Amino acid sequence: MEKNPGEEALALLRTRICDPNAFFSLLPPSPDTNFSKLKFIVSSSITEACNNSVLLLGPRGCGKTAVLELVLKDLLAEYPDMITVIKLNGLLHSDDNCALKEIARQLCVEHQLLFSKMASFDDNTQFVISMLRECGLAHKTIVIVLDEFDLFAQGKQRLLYSLLDAMQSVTSQAIIIGISCRLDADQLLEKRVRSRLSHRKLLFCPPSKDELERLLECLLSLPVNSSLPQSYVVEFNKELRKILADQKFKDSINTLLSSDSTVDQILRFLFLSVSTMDLKTGILSVENFKSVVEKINRKPKLEYLKDCSVLELYILVCMKRLEVKEQNSYNFNSVMKEYKAIHDSFQTPDSYARNVCLRAFEHLIQRELICFMDNRGYNQSIEFRSVKLLISPYELHQGLEKNQNCPSMLQKLMNQTGQRS
Amino acid sequence: MGNEETPQSSRRTTRSLASAIPSDNTSEAPRKSISYKPTIYDLIYRNRGDKISSLENLISSFPGRSSQITEVLGHLGPLNSPMFPLFMYGGASSGKTSIVLEIFRYLRRPFVYSSCVSCYSPRILFESILNQLAFHRRVEEYGYSSVKKCDKPSDFANFVKEALVSVLDILKGKSAKMSAKGRSADDLGNMIYLIIDDFELVREWDKSSTVLPFLFGLYRMLGLPEVGIIFISKVSPDGFYSNSGHIEPIPLFFPGYTEDNLRQIFMLKKEKSDLNSCFLDFVLKPFSRVTRQVDELSVAFCPLYEKYCEPLKVPGSNFSWETKQKRGDAKRRLFSHLVPHISPSLNQVFNISSHDVKATSDVVKGRTSVKKLGTQDDELDFHLSVSAKYLLISAFLASRNPATLDASFFDSTGGPSNGKKKRKCSEKSTEQKEMAEQELLLKGPGTFPLERLLAIFQCITYGADISIDEEEEVHDDDDDTLENQGAQNDLTSNVLLQVSSLCNANFISKGSSCPLEGSTRYKSTVSEELAVKIARSLKFPISRYLYRR
Structure with a gap:
């Protein structure tokens, strides 16, 4: 079967975009990137056989993990058999027992030892400490990566303390690398832990605009020497340059960048734009990129408001009116009272039975346009639990305007309540 | 839930089996013999009978969803292309699950589907994913056990990576063989997709909130580009924000159906399109003002459509559709037959007379259906014993009346001194009255200890027995008051049993114990109309005992 070059190119681009390291491997080598700084720190502690620790801080999606992975890949190639990498994640191993077990397990896998699932906390501690010593004697470095570092600082921080304490001895040779999106991660530590930590910190920031423009072309252009037909590649790259300009x-x-300029956001944007590419022509166009911006910057509350049926809108407006009347707490029953009052005074055609209203009310709860005030009173029926609106008056107003089914009467009512407040 | 269109398959049991439409290919679900060896093909959604092979077919079977389908297809991309995690959200019954499953059937790609409704805890979710990846079925042979015991996310992260790598190895081997043979049509590709449905429920699982960021970050944690993850949720992505944030998937919105879409959907299912379209002309507009969910509308439309067609079945009725004039006439006659049924049906949540319909709406509503029973009972006869009915009434009274007024209501010597209380009430200013009313609306029924319930029960049965005995002979009770007293003392053990069964039926809810008294407190969940109805069936003058503010 003949393969469509567009399809092949799309698969290639998607592979490139989905690889989190690709973006950073394209960055030019210079001495003040985080990559070279981190590489220097880690490699110097390997060659000098000393203990070290470093924190990588910065918002989510700025490439902390990706840069670290690249550094480790380089170093593993440079110093084979001298590095053991242990990876822990605060989401998974914040519990001390579990974390030590995982360290022991990964050490066993690395060194072809038999791991015992039944080993107790003490056994594992002993094992890890003796492994640290052994590795130090054999001049092997253990690199312990603690992702979501702030989560390890919950509780008694026994794991951090015992690891850092073991590293105080001369014989051991280990590097602890903490990764966190909390910039104050080191302030969360106890004094005894903090004093044992070397205060090296690397701050990761979103890429600058110039960097980004250079990278976009690298990321999106097709390689010349590939299985793709030559003429197609030339055409594609020419078109791409036109788009970028x-x-x-x-x-x-x-x-896009004004709301969120992290690398993750850019990659998501590129991924979506590339996936909308027309496979027949196999050429990107400006429209692909333009349409995606709206798709990423969504307004979920408004979308759900647009979905509401007329009855559901009535209930929302009733709740709004109750809020304007400064009733600090209200529930389904008071909403129903207001609903009846509206119906009595305006003779609307939309007066439904109580149970139907209750169902509409449940729909609103399901869509999280409204929610219960507190989690207490689970055994109470829905009618009596107090509720609150989760949308602002402005959103409600806009939602009413955008909803095609919304009766004009309801909009009038909403405007009245707006004026009164 | 939008599973009306989902045809049943042998493998998917969670949502497709609950669908109301019996599909013609149920018979093709063969009982898997014990010797059945599961293979990689088990991870593909397939029907051996009919095949949706064209994209046009797929799009036309979901009216109003073409842009969503193309978007999902674009996101999944061509064969063997990695993807970012996708987050699909939209209201209930907007076709999220069925569309995704149909798309995978169309694409013939392996995937793993778990719904957080049936997998109601992290452990069950993890094990369900692992079981499917290991082609493991929980059958008698293995004592219905899972392939691996997996409680913690940390274990799951290790296990699932192992399982995925082994499945991917099989896939790679397969596709290498396929491409060697040159049969790329049968190529499954070397991607595997994890679909997690009803994802909004995960938020309630743990208060320490690690499972949610873990599942969102699973893609990065696995580090396998061959794994695609799809989340399906009823709640928009902004309902998932947590303290320290998480890696965000790409959102894709499924909007609710418009009226035109709804018409197309309901036209899909019925064969008599002419008749059906007339019917929809009448009902769709009023009903779509109340709700636009397909499942609820179809529940409401089913009995109405039957009503609509009733005149056609009457022998001797001559409906003809030949000429335009006759057609108009027929329409008018059918409509006039239908009109009286529309507005009651609008004000009904579900129809109890039909078993089928009730079962489905029970599935949909689940949690609230029991409570609603109390309010919907036009034709419902209560098969309760007389003493249970009295118990219900006394619980209702105990919930509504303030405890301090019990003595004046039930004092056998004085009797209910209504006049006195009335005056007292009227002395209060109207403002205060309003306040009290407001309070009642907000607070709901009051709570009461068991002793008070029993005391009121004693009082009203004592009073009622006399009045009933005078009017009609109650067969099992003798007129002798002495014996009556004795019977009532015997009753207590019986009554306690009845109280507990009423609690189980959710007519009386059992609350937490009062911190001061230490005894459990109860609350009546019965609405006033129902209480009045029960009282009428007993000929019990409930209004005399009800405290009006």
């Missing part, structure tokens, strides 16, 4: 494209990138 286009003002419309720059505008959409700017709107």
